[in-house]
Amino acid sequence: MKPFEYTRARDAGDAVARFRAGAMYLGGGTNLVDLMRLGVAEPDHLVDVSRVGGDRIEPGGDGLLIGAGVRNSDLAAHPVVRERYPMLARAVLAGASGQVRNMATIGGNLLQRTRCPYFQDVSKPCNKRQPGSGCPAVAGDHRNLAILGHSAGLEAAAQCVATHPSDMAVALAALDAQVHVTGPDGSRVVPMPGLHRLPGDEPDRDTVLRPGDLITAVELPPPPPGRSTYRKVRERASFAFALVSLAAVLDVGRDGTVRGCRLALGGVAHTPWRAARAERALTGAPATAEEFTRAAGAELAEAQPLPRNGYKVTLARNLIVATLQELLP
Amino acid sequence: MGDVTVRVNGTPHSLDVDSRMSLLDLLRERLGLTGTKKGCDHGQCGACTVLIDGRRAVSCLALAVAQDGADVTTVEGLAADGALHPLQAAFIERDAFQCGYCTPGQLCSAAGMLGEAGPSVVTEDLTADPPLSAAEIRERMSGNLCRCGAYVNIVAAIGDVAAAGGAADMATAVTGTAR
Numbered sequence: 001m002k003p004f005e006y007t008r009a010r011d012a013g014d015a016v017a018r019f020r021a022g023a024m025y026l027g028g029g030t031n032l033v034d035l036m037r038l039g040v041a042e043p044d045h046l047v048d049v050s051r052v053g054g055d056r057i058e059p060g061g062d063g064l065l066i067g068a069g070v071r072n073s074d075l076a077a078h079p080v081v082r083e084r085y086p087m088l089a090r091a092v093l094a095g096a097s098g099q100v101r102n103m104a105t106i107g108g109n110l111l112q113r114t115r116c117p118y119f120q121d122v123s124k125p126c127n128k129r130q131p132g133s134g135c136p137a138v139a140g141d142h143r144n145l146a147i148l149g150h151s152a153g154l155e156a157a158a159q160c161v162a163t164h165p166s167d168m169a170v171a172l173a174a175l176d177a178q179v180h181v182t183g184p185d186g187s188r189v190v191p192m193p194g195l196h197r198l199p200g201d202e203p204d205r206d207t208v209l210r211p212g213d214l215i216t217a218v219e220l221p222p223p224p225p226g227r228s229t230y231r232k233v234r235e236r237a238s239f240a241f242a243l244v245s246l247a248a249v250l251d252v253g254r255d256g257t258v259r260g261c262r263l264a265l266g267g268v269a270h271t272p273w274r275a276a277r278a279e280r281a282l283t284g285a286p287a288t289a290e291e292f293t294r295a296a297g298a299e300l301a302e303a304q305p306l307p308r309n310g311y312k313v314t315l316a317r318n319l320i321v322a323t324l325q326e327l328l329p
Numbered sequence: 330m331g332d333v334t335v336r337v338n339g340t341p342h343s344l345d346v347d348s349r350m351s352l353l354d355l356l357r358e359r360l361g362l363t364g365t366k367k368g369c370d371h372g373q374c375g376a377c378t379v380l381i382d383g384r385r386a387v388s389c390l391a392l393a394v395a396q397d398g399a400d401v402t403t404v405e406g407l408a409a410d411g412a413l414h415p416l417q418a419a420f421i422e423r424d425a426f427q428c429g430y431c432t433p434g435q436l437c438s439a440a441g442m443l444g445e446a447g448p449s450v451v452t453e454d455l456t457a458d459p460p461l462s463a464a465e466i467r468e469r470m471s472g473n474l475c476r477c478g479a480y481v482n483i484v485a486a487i488g489d490v491a492a493a494g495g496a497a498d499m500a501t502a503v504t505g506t507a508r
Contacts, residue, residue, distance in 0.1 A: 006331050006348040006394045026395065033351070033390045034371050046348070048395050073384075077447030082455045093450040097472025098442055100372060102384045103391065238450070238471035239373075 001036050008048040012182050012216050018047045019184070019212040025049045027069065027108035030100050035113060039122045040129060050105070054216055057081070062222040068107030068180075068215045072168070073098070075106060085220060087228040087247050091171035094232045097239045107215035110169055110179065110195060113206065114162035114270075115241055117141055127160050127203045135159035135203075138306065144243060147303045147312045148269040151199040160203030161306060163267055164196055165241050170266035171230055173274050174247035177220050183213035193264070196271035206270075224262055226251025227327045232266070233315060242267035244315045250327040252287045259283075261324075263299075265316055275299040278320065289325060296320040331394040337362065338406030346393045353377045353388035356403060364404040364433045368474075375473035378434040378441070379403050385441025387472070404433035407440060415490045416440055423486035427477035438473045439487045443494070445469070461491040 006026075009015035015025065023045035026032060035041035054067030057078050064080060075081055076092040096104065118124045118136050125133035137145055138152045138159050150161040173193035181188055195207050209215075232245040245266035251259045261282050263275035278299035285291040296317040303313045334343045335352075337360060344359055353370075356362045356379070365388060368376030372390040379388045380402040388401075407414035416436050419425070426432045448455045451468045459465055466484050475483060 001349045004348055006392070008395075008397075026392070029392060029395065030372055030387075030390050033392060036349075037370065046392075050395065073445070073447075077445075079456075082448065086455050089448070089455050090450060093448065097375065098445065098469055099375060099378055099385045099387045099438060099472045100390075102441075103386050238468050 001039075002042045002044070004036075004043050005045045006048065007045070009052050011052050012049075012054065012214055015047050015049045015052055015214055016183060016212055019214075020045065021211065023047055025214055027105035028071070028103040029108075030096070030104045031108065031112040035120075038120055040113075040120055049107075049214060054107075060219050063220040066106055066218045066220065068105060068217055070106045072096070072101040072104045072106065072109060075168075076101070084223050085171075085175065087230045087249065088168070088171040088175065088220075090230040091167040091232075091245075091247060094230060094242075094245070095167040106168070106218055109166055110172075110215060110218075111207065111209075112166055115165050116145060116162040119162060127158060128162055128199075128206075129204070131202075131204045132157040135161065137161050141308075142306045143308050144241070144267070145306065145309060146269050147305045147309055147316070148265075148273055149198040150270065150304065151201065151203060152304070152306060154201060158199075158201040158203065160199035160270065162199070162203070162270055164206070164269070164271055166272070167230070167232060167242065167245060167266060169193075169196070170245055170264045170272040171247040172218065172220075173272035174228075174249060174262040174264035175220055175223070177218050179215055180217040180219060181209065181213050182216050183210060185210070187216075189219075193272045193274045199270050203270075224249050224251070224260060226260060227329070228262075229323065229327060231319060231323050231326075233319060244268060244312055244319055246316075246319045246323050248320070248323045248327060250287070250324055252329055256287055258285055258287050258291075263295075263320060265299075265320075268303075268312060268316060275320070277302070282324075287324075287328060289321060292321045292324040293317070333394055333397045335393075335396050335398075336400045338402060344393075348392070348394045350393045351389050352379070352381075352391040352393045352396055352401070355393040356388060356401070362403050362405055365437075366430055366433055368431070368434070373474075374431070374434075375438055376431050376434040378438040378473065380437055380441050383441070383444065385438050402437070402440075404436055407436060414440065415494060416487070419486040419489045420483070423482045423489065424479075425482040425486040426475075426479050431473060431475045431477075435470070435473050435475065435483055438470060439490070442466075442469045443487075443491060461488065463488060466491070 024043035054069040249262035281295040366376040368374035
């Protein structure tokens with residue numbers, strides 16, 4: 001690990017003031033410390049933001065304001081989250097392990113990096129880690145990587161088929177969460193899923209944040225009407241990243257038609273993938289398996305599977321249909 | 330380098346540490362507490378699990394310099410007054426290990442887990458605090474790998490303690506030894 005200077009920030013303003021080029025913010029460290037050990041992240045200065053005070057969950061408007069320093073396990077165990085945002089509680093509990101959830105923060109969860117094997121291996125090229133060096137995943141091991149919104153079709157120096165690994169971010173995308181950010185240019189609010197960006201020709205940029213920006217809180221609007229859940233398909237029963245996951249809300253009227261729905265997919269793209277086409281296709285339609293299949297098809301018509309991850313298209317479609325059926329009243 | 334003061338198993342230590350040092354290496358290399366094991370060093374195996382301020386954590390991903398003021402309990406601190414911690418006794422009774430390398434992490438993880446409130450991802454009703462069935466124990470202990478495959482007996486041992494003591498009592502017992 002490259003030597004670095006360590007300082008602890010008192011509050012968010014202090015953290016931003018201490019930030020300079022080459023620095024990184026340290027939350028729970030569960031991803032960053034690992035990346036530093038792998039040589040993927042090489043900050044020369046760590047600004048520890050774990051004690052800046054953003055560790056509370058408070059009512060905010062008709063929703064909830066979650067401090068960025070709240071630990072994942074505390075968010076999932078919070079009575080209001082369990083009762084009003086079960087999809088979020090389930091998504092958080094589906095991620096990592098008990099130990100890691102005790103350490104990892106909400107802000108850090110959002111900003112964790114892809115687990116693409118080439119990104120994590122400094123002996124390999126990677127456009128995300130080293131812009132312009134190429135993407136071995138396009139012709140290599142991409143079984144777990146993206147089927148939507150990737151840049152495999154661009155020139156070699158821009159290609160990226162990484163996925164965002166967070167479960168929580170998928171639920172936040174479905175809930176229209178607002179991410180509060182403070183930085184050198186002041187404070188602003190970034191709506192999910194707009195925090196994360198598709199690779200385009202800058203795959204090294206995971207998010208729209210700028211150097212020195214610090215996530216201070218995540219605001220949840222009131223939960224949308226209807227029943228909701230989070231389902232995750234993975235290769236072992238626990239402590240594994242998603243092959244495909246789904247945050248879903250379904251609101252069915254008395255006449256059996258869909259009044260509203262929210263669908264967000266995980267494990268399929270560089271961002272949590274809000275399935276807006278499927279939502280539009282389903283709203284006002286009869287709440288039947290046929291319509292669920294049609295809506296899933298509308299979304300996945302955009303998919304560009306790679307030679308060895310076409311199974312994700314089928315998996316995503318089946319997951320959408322099965323989960324919506326589970327949510328029928 | 331940086332100064333850090335940590336309490337480990339009730340004893341305060343003030344050390345000047347390299348900012349790159351993990352809490353795991355601090356425990357093993359600086360304090361000679363080798364009960365905590367280094368498995369993967371990437372947070373994936375759980376062998377290095379300790380309790381930080383009463384909560385289980387993987388010490389390999391915790392930078393020592395960031396733990397200033399923390400109260401750490403390692404496997405060496407679980408037994409109190411010469412008596413084995415109930416989990417240690419249950420692991421022996423149930424033969425819940427073979428090579429033993431993952432055991433300190435399993436014990437600290439279970440001790441922390443028994444004090445954790447709330448549901449897991451396999452809990453049907455998220456608003457209830459479920460009893461610790463075998464399925465709940467398996468899910469909640471999934472951060473601790475055992476390459477000998479002693480899982481069946483590990484789950485049984487933890488189940489015995491959960492049934493006998495109740496989660497709240499266990500949490501008190503663990504944090505009681507730490508403070």
